[in-house]
Amino acid sequence: MAFKLIVNGRTSSVDVPAGMPLLWVLRDVLNLRGTKYGCGIGECGACTVHVRGKAVRSCQTPVSSAADAQITTIEGLSADGTHPVQLAWQDVDVPQCGYCQAGQMMSAAALLAKTANPSDQDIETAMNGNICRCGTYVRIRQAIHKAAGLATPTQQTQSAQNGSRKE
Ligand code: FES
Numbered sequence: 182m183a184f185k186l187i188v189n190g191r192t193s194s195v196d197v198p199a200g201m202p203l204l205w206v207l208r209d210v211l212n213l214r215g216t217k218y219g220c221g222i223g224e225c226g227a228c229t230v231h232v233r234g235k236a237v238r239s240c241q242t243p244v245s246s247a248a249d250a251q252i253t254t255i256e257g258l259s260a261d262g263t264h265p266v267q268l269a270w271q272d273v274d275v276p277q278c279g280y281c282q283a284g285q286m287m288s289a290a291a292l293l294a295k296t297a298n299p300s301d302q303d304i305e306t307a308m309n310g311n312i313c314r315c316g317t318y319v320r321i322r323q324a325i326h327k328a329a330g331l332a333t334p335t336q337q338t339q340s341a342q343n344g345s346r347k348e
Pocket residue numbers: 217218219220221222223224225226227228229238239240241
């Protein structure tokens with residue numbers, strides 16, 4: 182069955198089963214491999230992307246439910262790596278192995294789009310479902326605070342609305 186997907190500002194038609202998880206469409210059909218497979222059961226957050234500006238677990242999102250929606254993956258968070266979350270992640274040197282980090286950054290970007298200056302509790306709540314086996318949680322929290330200081334309202338809104346685009 183054909184579905185129209187708008188990923189990082191680019192429209193594609195994909196011919197896949199309606200129940201196919203968005204994660205596999207992104208990775209295996211559209212070749213966007215930044216979004217990771219961790220648990221496959223909605224428990225780790227490695228597969229987090231934005232659909233309609235909200236952070237969702239793409240392993241638990243049937244492609245049919247994302248048809249015609251604005252979808253943003255880590256590749257589309259900014260055109261040039263200058264989203265505040267990307268800059269802050271580099272400044273704080275957050276990743277260790279890096280496997281969970283695309284999902285962490287997408288959850289962080291969705292949080293900042295909704296809450297410009299989140300408290301530690303806001304961060305705790307928003308990031309609760311993103312697991313890091315390397316234990317980078319303290320640096321993730323630092324980086325989110327740093328990103329909040331770097332972000333302009335426009336940048337924050339862009340991440341939620343998929344206003345930025347990677348060619
Ligand atoms: S792979 Fe989707 S939540 Fe773990």
